[in-house]
Amino acid sequence: MSPNMLRLRTLMVGIPLALASLAVSAQVTPPGRTLAAQCAQCHGTNGNGPGFDEIAGKSAREIYNELLEMKSRPVEGIMDRQARGYTDEQMRLISEYLSTLPGNGGD
């Protein structure tokens, strides 16, 4: 399933859920938000620095593919290890959430 498919499914599941919960609470935590916050120690709060490569403002597919590549290849850098710390589903959720954040236009 592509990240975009996932977004669509999340949206479709999310609408009735959000409506149902309006009666109780205005807040529904965006999926992937807290998982993606674990990137911020090295990439900055909300993924746009200060830190290593900017991870906000990119497409979900680009981030997911990079994570997948780092997780699969032999370990060289520290991100090759960190990527091994997440399940495929978690990498999709992280990518989806980060793609909703504005970046500074950096790499």
Place this chain on the structure above:
Amino acid sequence: MHRFNRRDFLKSAGAIAAFAAIPKAVSAAVTGARVVVVGGGFGGATVAKYLRMWGGNVQVTLVDPNPNHISCILSNLVVTGALSMSRITLGYDTLRTTHGVSFLQGKAVGIDPAGNRLTVQTSSGNRVLDYDHLVLSPGVDFSPAPGNWNPNLTPHAWQAGAQTTLLKNQLAAMRSNDTFVMTVPKAPYRCPPGPYERACVVADYLRVKGRTGAKVIVLDANSDIQAEPEAFNHAFTVTHAGRIQYVRNATVLSVDSATRSISTTAMNITNAKVLNYIPNQRAGGIAASLGVNPAGFVPVNALSYGTAAFPNIHVIGDSCAVPASDGKAVPKSGHMANAQAKVCADAILRTLSGEALDTNVATGSACYSPVTGRTASWLSANFIYGDIYDVNGAVKGKGMHRVDLGEAPSNGVNGDSYQDMFTWADSIFADSFK
């Protein structure tokens, strides 16, 4: 001073039956839930910031005895004089002005869990803070030392600040053939690679300064190097060969600061030039008052960091004991404290708004360790919530299972990693305090 809390509000509002039946989320939105955070290190600063960033009208008060935080991260480079103290001094101004966190300088001295009240000793007397949730992130306390230990004579420098300066000055006074003796506490302790990193940068300092014959003796209470074994084995036996003597299984029997002498199960040393005694560690006192496990740390729920007895009292960072698989403990580090803070903030906000806790949870730690004045190694560890296992591989419950652990490959211990160390430090400093 009358403390007006939500219960009072409900009472004074006549406690209309319908109103009382409204879930906590709505009443929290009416009054603004109050979260008090004790300890302004990486864990406390991060949970305060993220609660405000994610939590709308949640009121957050951060309590710490000091007006700013001096980071243990990078502090070994202050010991060698490579960095200034200001480089690792992190203030609370941005948390206050940008994120709307209230800061109270004072020492948390008592919790009333039934009344949801925290007493804080300040320069202008005791203050009592009401809370809906209390987060404790007080770092470590030191276990009592056997013998006569005076940290003002023989520093630990394992809480950064005046202790760091004292050790720096003692190192600077070393001359040729002098001996720098340090201990590695029994695990678990704050920052697993930290003592080995210190041995390396001190040895490198002595080399660069031309202190011929001067050496570092590392007395490790553990049976082997606790983090980055390849990098530190190489550093001890090759890079710093002849300048570092590594001694295993050295349980400390007695310390005497006046004569800078130490007795251990593996070796006795008298009249060291510098005695850097780093004691065994346990949960910070205010957290320990909630009850500790045999190792001295506070057991918590891995999804909320709440304690079993008081789910609205949370313990994060060095003080907590997270359920984990045997032999795969969650490390105590600034990075991990920051990671736990975000999970804890998320859990508190979900609880306040009536959402179920997230079970798709991950935490991790990543760090860089200088090995010389121009090269560094790195360490990475990741945990996912789910089944955790005993030594025989049988499921023993739910917690944070370590799914990956690794250090820099040998060709990755280099100058690039040394530069990356500052990128990482500046990033985590900002993510926690800015």
